[in-house]
Amino acid sequence: MTERSDEFVRGTEPFRRELLAHCYRMLGSADEAEDAVQETYLRAWRSYGAFEGRSSVRSWLYRIATNACLTALEQRGRRALPSGLGGPAENPDAPPGPAEPGIGWLEPVPDALVTPESEDPVVIVAAREWLRLAVIASLQYLPARQRAVLLLREVLGFPAAEVASMLGTSTAAVKSTLQRARARLAEVAPVPERVIEPTEPRARELLSQYIAGFENADTTALEKALRADAAIEMVGTRTWFSGRATCLRYLAHVIGSPGDWRMAPTLANGQPAAVASYRDSAYGLGVLTVTAAGIARITVFGGGPDLAASFGLA
Numbered sequence: 001m002t003e004r005s006d007e008f009v010r011g012t013e014p015f016r017r018e019l020l021a022h023c024y025r026m027l028g029s030a031d032e033a034e035d036a037v038q039e040t041y042l043r044a045w046r047s048y049g050a051f052e053g054r055s056s057v058r059s060w061l062y063r064i065a066t067n068a069c070l071t072a073l074e075q076r077g078r079r080a081l082p083s084g085l086g087g088p089a090e091n092p093d094a095p096p097g098p099a100e101p102g103i104g105w106l107e108p109v110p111d112a113l114v115t116p117e118s119e120d121p122v123v124i125v126a127a128r129e130w131l132r133l134a135v136i137a138s139l140q141y142l143p144a145r146q147r148a149v150l151l152l153r154e155v156l157g158f159p160a161a162e163v164a165s166m167l168g169t170s171t172a173a174v175k176s177t178l179q180r181a182r183a184r185l186a187e188v189a190p191v192p193e194r195v196i197e198p199t200e201p202r203a204r205e206l207l208s209q210y211i212a213g214f215e216n217a218d219t220t221a222l223e224k225a226l227r228a229d230a231a232i233e234m235v236g237t238r239t240w241f242s243g244r245a246t247c248l249r250y251l252a253h254v255i256g257s258p259g260d261w262r263m264a265p266t267l268a269n270g271q272p273a274a275v276a277s278y279r280d281s282a283y284g285l286g287v288l289t290v291t292a293a294g295i296a297r298i299t300v301f302g303g304g305p306d307l308a309a310s311f312g313l314a
Contacts, residue, residue, distance in 0.1 A: 128270025
């Protein structure tokens with residue numbers, strides 16, 4: 001490795017994890033975020049010789065990454081969850097129907113890739129709040145530049161003047177864009193839940209009940225874990241259900257027999273989750289929104305072996 005390349009790696013690699021989190025928040029796709037980060041480092045390496053240090057390396061990398069994301073967003077619409085496309089299904093006895101082609105679906109991201117490597121729990125909690133599925137889904141409603149300004153200012157704390165320099169605009173324009181982004185986010189964001197941290201004992205207990213319910217084909221265990229107003233949504237279809245009784249009727253059709261399901265606990269989007277296999281075939285991932293009162297939402301991603309592998313399940 002040459003001295004220049006060694007210097008580049010030392011100066012830029014410490015920011016790879018947080019850049020991935022930023023690109024994921026922008027794009028709503030872990031795969032696209034990985035591509036954007038790779039593009040960021042490629043562009044940074046190509047222009048490293050001209051980097052004069054007028055800004056910090058971190059700011060320089062965020063400028064490149066944000067503009068790479070803006071370019072990626074030019075040709076597509078927002079990514080969605082089923083609950084963002086219409087009301088809940090009324091008949092839990094009918095199988096979920098496939099959605100029409102062309103819908104971009106929100107994707108989960110492993111905590112192991114994007115959670116800060118910090119010993120400060122406050123830093124970790126703050127990062128998780130901006131990675132939760134409901135927040136990422138809400139960000140998708142913002143126009144791309146509004147999304148960028150909101151994240152750079154509110155999440156990352158860059159000064160308005162620095163954000164203006166990153167985006168090639170004025171400080172006044174950044175402040176105006178931020179106001180519009182905040183207003184729009186307030187319109188589309190769900191009612192705030194008192195979500196508990198995935199490391200809390202109650203969260204671990206609920207995840208264990210969820211896993212045991214599926215592995216033992218025990219709907220009674222699932223009933224105890226779900227809140228009365230719980231919801232389940234199946235990403236990749238427009239189908240979602242609301243209310244514990246309706247959700248349990250649907251689960252009765254998919255829970256099978258003891259031993260059909262095997263699950264491994266994990267963390268996704270700052271939330272407890274389980275990687276699932278059905279009759280020894282990788283199925284996907286269930287991400288839980290948990291509160292002290294129980295599981296408020298189960299978001300199911302049927303991504304098969306590729307998704308399972310990204311969360312560490314062979």
